[in-house]
Amino acid sequence: MPIVLANQLTKIYREKDAVPVHALDSVSLEIEPGEFTALVGPSGSGKTTLLNIIGGLDTPTEGSVEVDGKNLGTLNKRELAAFRLHHLGFVFQAYNLVPVLTAEENVAFTLLLRGVDKQKRQNMVRDELEALGIEKELHRRRPHKLSGGQQQRVAVARATVGEPKLILADEPTANLDSTTGKRLLDKMKSMNEQKGITFIFSTHDPLVMERANRIVHLRDGKIIEDKRP
Amino acid sequence: MILTIAWRNIWRNKRRSFVLIITIAIGSFAILGTQAFVNAFERQMVNGSLDFQTASVEIAAPGFRTQPSIDSFIEQGDALESELKAKIGLKWSPRVLLQGMASSPESATAAQIYGVVPERERSVSLIADKIIEGTFLTQEGQVVIGVDMADHLDLRLGEKMVLMVSGLSKDINANAFRIIGIFQSGYQDVDKMRVYVSRHDAARLAEYDQQLNMVAIKLDDPAQAEPLANQLALSTPGCEVLHWRQLNPFLVVSLESFKYNVWIFGGIMLTAIAFSIINIFLMVIFERVREIGITLALGAPPRVIRAMLIWETLFVGLLGCFVGSVTAFAFIHPLTTGGLDLSIVSEGLGRFGISPIIHPFVTTSDQVLAVLMTLGMSVLASLYPAIKASRFQVVDAIHFQ
Numbered sequence: 001m002p003i004v005l006a007n008q009l010t011k012i013y014r015e016k017d018a019v020p021v022h023a024l025d026s027v028s029l030e031i032e033p034g035e036f037t038a039l040v041g042p043s044g045s046g047k048t049t050l051l052n053i054i055g056g057l058d059t060p061t062e063g064s065v066e067v068d069g070k071n072l073g074t075l076n077k078r079e080l081a082a083f084r085l086h087h088l089g090f091v092f093q094a095y096n097l098v099p100v101l102t103a104e105e106n107v108a109f110t111l112l113l114r115g116v117d118k119q120k121r122q123n124m125v126r127d128e129l130e131a132l133g134i135e136k137e138l139h140r141r142r143p144h145k146l147s148g149g150q151q152q153r154v155a156v157a158r159a160t161v162g163e164p165k166l167i168l169a170d171e172p173t174a175n176l177d178s179t180t181g182k183r184l185l186d187k188m189k190s191m192n193e194q195k196g197i198t199f200i201f202s203t204h205d206p207l208v209m210e211r212a213n214r215i216v217h218l219r220d221g222k223i224i225e226d227k228r229p
Numbered sequence: 230m231i232l233t234i235a236w237r238n239i240w241r242n243k244r245r246s247f248v249l250i251i252t253i254a255i256g257s258f259a260i261l262g263t264q265a266f267v268n269a270f271e272r273q274m275v276n277g278s279l280d281f282q283t284a285s286v287e288i289a290a291p292g293f294r295t296q297p298s299i300d301s302f303i304e305q306g307d308a309l310e311s312e313l314k315a316k317i318g319l320k321w322s323p324r325v326l327l328q329g330m331a332s333s334p335e336s337a338t339a340a341q342i343y344g345v346v347p348e349r350e351r352s353v354s355l356i357a358d359k360i361i362e363g364t365f366l367t368q369e370g371q372v373v374i375g376v377d378m379a380d381h382l383d384l385r386l387g388e389k390m391v392l393m394v395s396g397l398s399k400d401i402n403a404n405a406f407r408i409i410g411i412f413q414s415g416y417q418d419v420d421k422m423r424v425y426v427s428r429h430d431a432a433r434l435a436e437y438d439q440q441l442n443m444v445a446i447k448l449d450d451p452a453q454a455e456p457l458a459n460q461l462a463l464s465t466p467g468c469e470v471l472h473w474r475q476l477n478p479f480l481v482v483s484l485e486s487f488k489y490n491v492w493i494f495g496g497i498m499l500t501a502i503a504f505s506i507i508n509i510f511l512m513v514i515f516e517r518v519r520e521i522g523i524t525l526a527l528g529a530p531p532r533v534i535r536a537m538l539i540w541e542t543l544f545v546g547l548l549g550c551f552v553g554s555v556t557a558f559a560f561i562h563p564l565t566t567g568g569l570d571l572s573i574v575s576e577g578l579g580r581f582g583i584s585p586i587i588h589p590f591v592t593t594s595d596q597v598l599a600v601l602m603t604l605g606m607s608v609l610a611s612l613y614p615a616i617k618a619s620r621f622q623v624v625d626a627i628h629f630q
Binding site for chain 2: 052
């Protein structure tokens with residue numbers, strides 16, 4: 001069973017006194033568990049919109065999407081939040097860590113929301129940060145005292161710590177230098193291989209495409225190519 | 230962790246938080262300060278009233294309070310006195326109260342003549358302590374008058390004055406008394422109209438034998454007046470027993486009006502605080518749109534966002550209340566012990582039964598109430614920004630620039 005089943009997704013942005021924008025135009029897509037997929041395409045091609053709809057952050061104008069067997073269109077706001085919390089992980093371009101929390105507190109945040117007990121939470125956070133190569137002395141630093149690469153690794157740890165089935169990453173390497181980006185992608189790739197976590201990237205980065213086992217090319221809101229290198 | 234985030238968020242913009250804390254502190258200080266003065270005025274009014282105007286409980290002939298006629302008296306005054314003597318520890322004073330005229334060679338004025346037993350009167354009234362010249366009554370033939378009456382009649386200590394009363398027989402009875410003391414209670418009506426003579430002198434003027442017009446009872450705790458009045462009403466049939474709240478309805482209305490004024494003032498202060506909180510927290514959520522969006526995207530339910538902002542407000546409110554309470558304590562405490570001399574406005578205050586030196590104070594319950602009201606209003610004010618933040622569209626919020 002595919003982990004993502006998008007069926008005829010259309011997203012039209014209508015703003016007052018402006019021409020409607022078709023961000024997605026009847027996009028259908030199936031992602032199998034364990035895939036390391038890159039959504040690529042020029043700006044405005046609909047990558048981020050597709051990622052947002054798969055992540056339950058946005059709703060399609062038409063069509064439906066099932067994630068892990070659940071039709072997201074049937075869930076209300078609260079149920080969607082709970083679904084994201086328990087089934088999905090997100091990595092954003094600008095890291096977006098909570099600035100007043102330390103690295104380990106940022107990673108622990110979603111576990112806390114899930115109700116994981118303190119001792120277990122501490123162990124999971126420590127293991128995840130170490131797995132992503134964050135040295136122990138950095139665990140108690142707040143984001144502004146971490147480099148961009150360190151912050152993004154913490155953000156990845158936050159996404160992966162609960163071992164979700166699917167991680168959605170929106171341009172995760174865009175703000176990183178190539179060495180740091182490469183190191184981060186290697187970590188994500190190894191998580192994909194070792195833990196079977198499915199990754200979907202929205203990206204322009206060739207480094208991601210090099211590691212992806214599936215590349216979906218979008219243009220003008222449509223899939224123009226879907227290949228498994 | 231929600232509490233941790235809320236607490237640390239306060240210190241992200243120290244200047245803004247400082248402004249909000251000071252705003253709440255000023256509001257809290259103003260509420261406590263006002264309450265302290267109102268408490269002082271209330272206490273002063275009640276104590277003053279009970280020391281100089283009415284007693285805690287008064288036993289009188291039916292209708293005497295409304296129509297203080299010479300014919301309205303307690304027939305068996307001696308029997309009532311015997312009964313009261315049996316109540317160990319009760320402070321009471323029998324009085325013959327007459328409406329009459331006081332005159333000097335220069336002038337004349339209406340007078341309330343208090344015929345008292347000096348030792349007993351000292352136990353229920355502070356008039357003897359307010360003598361500014363001479364002494365209180367020591368024997369018959371003496372009179373103690375108020376300072377305003379002395380001025381009006383142009384009388385000095387040691388001089389003689391005449392008191393005239395229409396007696397039981399309707400004849401005008403008059404007698405000359407030597408002024409043995411002049412008092413200043415601070416209550417204009419008392420200082421201007423009241424004179425004290427011995428009970429026997431007053432009884433002679435009224436042509437009374439053992440009759441009394443009233444027995445005044447003083448209690449240390451004014452709150453006990455009503456139960457005692459109810460109890461005495463049962464044991465003294467044929468008499469009217471009233472407690473101070475019934476005797477001085479103007480005072481009760483004034484006390485109520487003070488309370489309403491505090492509530493109105495407090496309400497205005499709290500509303501001002503509430504608008505400051507709403508304004509500042511709308512700025513706060515505007516600055517954190519993206520952060521709130523990310524938190525929602527990660528799966529935090531909207532109530533977590535609301536809780537974070539409400540806790541942040543609560544912490545700011547607590548800090549504000551703490552600063553306000555400490556400042557209020559530092560301001561009020563010296564006044565509680567040392568008193569505040571308001572003699573510059575004492576003439577006006579006197580009309581309300583307030584002595585010129587007041588001692589503002591706040592009770593623990595005042596402080597708790599002020600804190601709870603301030604915190605309650607803070608939470609209420611934070612609800613609008615908190616609800617607004619929790620309803621952000623995630624996709625818009627995470628891409629907010």
